[in-house]
Amino acid sequence: MRIARFTAAAVLPAALALAACGGPESDGSGPSDASPGGAFPVTVADARGDVTLDAEPERIVSLSPTATEMLFAVGAGDQVVAADEYSDFPEEAPTTDLSGFTPNVEAVTEEDPDLVVLARDAEDSADQLEKVGIDVLVLEAATGFQDTYDQLRLLGEATGHAEEGDAEAERVQGEIEGIVADTREAVGDTGLSVYHEVDDAMYSATSDTFIGQVYSELGLDNIADRADGAAEAGGYPQLSPEFVVEENPDLVFLAYPGEDAAxxxxxxxxxxxxxxxxxxxxxxxxxxxxxxxxxxxxxLVQSVSDAVITAQED
Known part of the structure; x- marks a missing residue:
């Protein structure tokens, strides 16, 4: 029996942390009323509303692994002086023992930042940081590809790398659209069904989540969409073994570590x-x-595409 293992390099800090990705579609966070050419002051819209930055940040603390990756991707890596304990990519990220889930404001201020980037789950720390004169950006968990593109542009604008942020967003969008088009051309309307397992307690993810959109874009039928209580579970219902067996998925994706998971x-x-x-x-x-x-x-999209094409050939 063939067990496919695609390592696309990027992490779920904890199974339940992924549940934070559920919720309504993008809130429209992104660049807003920005001055052209990376000039400051600049105003961007984060998860809370408009944020005006008077000067280009020189010392950034990132308390979100996704934000850390984005900051380096848009050319602001040299400005990042500290990152949270889970920010393990890229290799040069200045990972520390700072927590992104429950930030210690005193420990963060010791890094002398002029900008802190937080995940929405840690929003309560924003007010405390702003009271001591530190600018803060709060990023919502993505529920679709557009959120990725918007946040790349937002972080580019906020760090003085507007052109790089725009270029990176266009690159990511173009490559994803290319993979989707190539996949659909290769396999057509497969009708294949998919079961995504967040953890071994059989929590799954519906099409209303970010990972769910990946499956939808590649033409897969997500069995979690039909689970009882899926809507009430914020996109992450816990399925029963009987339900999965009855739905009989053509593809199974495991989103957690373990040599013996499969x-x-x-x-x-x-x-x-x-x-x-x-x-x-x-x-x-x-x-x-x-x-x-x-x-x-x-x-990630390429890994799922490879699996879809392989499954269609079975």
Whole structure:
């Protein structure tokens, strides 16, 4: 039996942290009323509303792994002086023991930042940081590709790299659209169904999530969309083994680490009757790539595309 393992390099800090990616479609966060050419002051719109930065930031603290990747991608890496404990990409990211989930404001201020980038889950720290004169940007968890493009542009504008941010957004969008087009041309309307497993407790992800959009764009039918209580679960319902077996998915994606994760799934009662298991179309994604929505989302889309084409050939 063939077990497919695509390592697209990018991480889900914890299974439940991925649930924060659920929610309504993009809130429109992105560049807003920005001065041309990277001139300051500049105004951008983060998850809370308009934020005006009077000068180009020289010392940035990033408390979000996705934001860290984006900052380096838009050319602001040299301005990042500290990043949270999970910011492990790119290799030169200045990872520290700072927490992005429960930021210690005193520890953050010790880095003497003039800009701090936070995830929406850590928004409560923003007011405290702003009270001591530190600019803060709060980024919403993405629920679609457009959020990736908007946030790349936002961070480019906010750091004095507007052109680089725009170019990176266009690159990512162009590569994703190319992969989607090539996949659909190669396999047509496959009708293949997919089961995405967030963790071994069988939490899944519907089409209303970021990863769910990846599957939808590539023409896959997401079984989690039909689960009882899916809407109430914020896009991350917990499925039962009986439901998965009955839905009989053609593809299974595992978004968590573990050398035996695929084998453990195969050993579940009645899972040997599932088409994906029978054909060996179990794909273990890198947990980072499958949870972050930065520039490496291109790798994620390519990994799913490869799996779709392989499954169609079975």
């Amino acid at each position: 084998a453990d799934l195969e050993d579940r009662p009645a899972f040997d009757t599932v088409t994906a298991v029978d054909n060996g179309d179990i794909v273990q994604l890198d947990e980072d790539v499958s949870s972050r929505w930065g520039p490496r989302v291109v790798d």
